[in-house]
Amino acid sequence: xxxxPGTRGRFYGRDNTLADLRALMQVxxxxxxxxxxxxxxxGTTHLAREYAYRHRHLYDVVWWFDCAARPAESxxxxxxxxLEQLADLGRRVGQIVGPxxxxxxxxxxxxxxxxxxxxxxxxxxxxxxxxxxxxTSTDPLARHLGSTVDLPxxxxxxxxxxxxxxxxxxxxxxxxxxxxxxxxGDRPAAIARIAELFAxxxxxxxxxxxxxxxxxxxxxSRTIPQNQVVYLADLFLAVRxxxxxxxxxxWLDLSxxxxxxxxxxRHMTDARSMLLHMLRTLVNGPEPIHSLxxxxxxxxxVLPNTQGVEEVCRAIDNLPG
Numbered sequence: 326x327x328x329x330p331g332t333r334g335r336f337y338g339r340d341n342t343l344a345d346l347r348a349l350m351q352v353x354x355x356x357x358x359x360x361x362x363x364x365x366x367x368g369t370t371h372l373a374r375e376y377a378y379r380h381r382h383l384y385d386v387v388w389w390f391d392c393a394a395r396p397a398e399s400x401x402x403x404x405x406x407x408l409e410q411l412a413d414l415g416r417r418v419g420q421i422v423g424p425x426x427x428x429x430x431x432x433x434x435x436x437x438x439x440x441x442x443x444x445x446x447x448x449x450x451x452x453x454x455x456x457x458x459x460x461t462s463t464d465p466l467a468r469h470l471g472s473t474v475d476l477p478x479x480x481x482x483x484x485x486x487x488x489x490x491x492x493x494x495x496x497x498x499x500x501x502x503x504x505x506x507x508x509x510g511d512r513p514a515a516i517a518r519i520a521e522l523f524a525x526x527x528x529x530x531x532x533x534x535x536x537x538x539x540x541x542x543x544x545x546s547r548t549i550p551q552n553q554v555v556y557l558a559d560l561f562l563a564v565r566x567x568x569x570x571x572x573x574x575x576w577l578d579l580s581x582x583x584x585x586x587x588x589x590x591r592h593m594t595d596a597r598s599m600l601l602h603m604l605r606t607l608v609n610g611p612e613p614i615h616s617l618x619x620x621x622x623x624x625x626x627v628l629p630n631t632q633g634v635e636e637v638c639r640a641i642d643n644l645p646g
Contacts, residue, residue: 326386326417326430329377329437335490336375337513338483339476346376346459346474355451355458355471366514367476369461373437376459386434386456388414392447393440403443407450427454435459441467478511487513491520492530501530508534 350356360367377387390410394403408423415422422428428436434456441447441460444467451458451470460470479487484506489497509515519533 326388326414327381328414329374329387329389330391331374333374333378336371337487338480339372339375342372342474342476343376343379346372347380349472349474350457350459353472354456355460357460357462357467357471357473359461359465359467359473359475360463361475361477363463363465364478364510364512365463366512367478368513369463369476370439371513372476373439373459373461377435377437380435383433384430384435384457385432386414386418386428386430386436388434388436390436390438391440392438392442394442400443400446404446404450407447411450411452422452424449424452426452428452428456429454430456433457437461441470444470479506479513479516481506481511484511484513484516487516487520488523488530492523497523497530501534504534505530 346356346358358369358373360369377389381387390407392407398406411423418428418430420426420428428434434454436452436456436458438447438451438458438460441462442464444462444464447460448470458471460467462470478484481503485499485502488502488505489499505519506516509519523530523533
C-alpha cells in the first residue's frame, strides 16, 4: 500500500542524515525531522520523500499525510482534514485507523506526516502500533512529538552538482558555482530556484553571482534580516534576465506573498533604495525599457499606493520606447 505524492527526482547528498534517520527510527519508532537552526528552504519534505523511496521495501504500508496549515483554516477544519486522510488509509487496509486504534500490517508500516504546522493538535491523531512515524515540521513545538533529527544545509559538493546539472546554454565555471552555493547558504530550495532560471537560458551565472553579491552586501550591512537576502537575490536575478511578461509572472507566483507581507511592508526605506538600485541595474540589461515597465506593472499590482514604488513607476511610464 503506497501513497507518496510527487515524483522522486534526483537526490543530492545527505546520505549521512538518511542513515541517522534510519538508525533512530529503528530504536524510537517516531522521529521528527526539523530544519537545522530553523533555517528555511532546507528540504525536509524532499528528504522525507527520499527516505520513503529508499526504504519502501521494508514496509507493506507507506502513507503520506498533508498536514500543512491552510489560510483561514480553523483547528476543527484541520482535524477533520487529517481524520479524512486517516479514514482513507483505513478503507484501503480494512481497519479503523485513527486516534485510539492500533494499525497492523504484515511487514510493518511507515506513516509520514508532512509539514505539521499544528503540533499541538496532531499528536493525538497519530495511530499506535508496530510501525514507524516520520514527522516533518518547522515548528519548534513539534519536538515533543518524537525524537528529533536536525536537517543541515547541503554539503558544498552536492550544492555545486545541483547547479552544474541544471544550467543550460551557459558555461558554468566550478568557481562560480561554488560562489553561488556559498551565497545562498547551500540551501537546496534557493539553489533549485536559481537552477530553474538557469534552465530557461535567460540568466547567466555571472549575472546571478553579481546579484547575489549585492544581496550579501545588504546582509553584511545589517539593513535587512539575513533570512531575506536570498529572496532579494531571487528578485534581482529574475528581473535582470526578463525577456517577456511570462517570465516575470512565473517568478511572481513564487514571491508575491513574501514581497507583500515580509519585505516592503516591514523595511520600507531599505526596500525603496534597493528597488532603485535594481532599476539602475536593469537599465544596463537587455531590452531595458520593456523589462522596467513589466517590473513596475507587477510591483504596482502587488504593492499599490506604496511610496517609492509609485514614484519610480510613474517615471518609467514616461520613458520613451
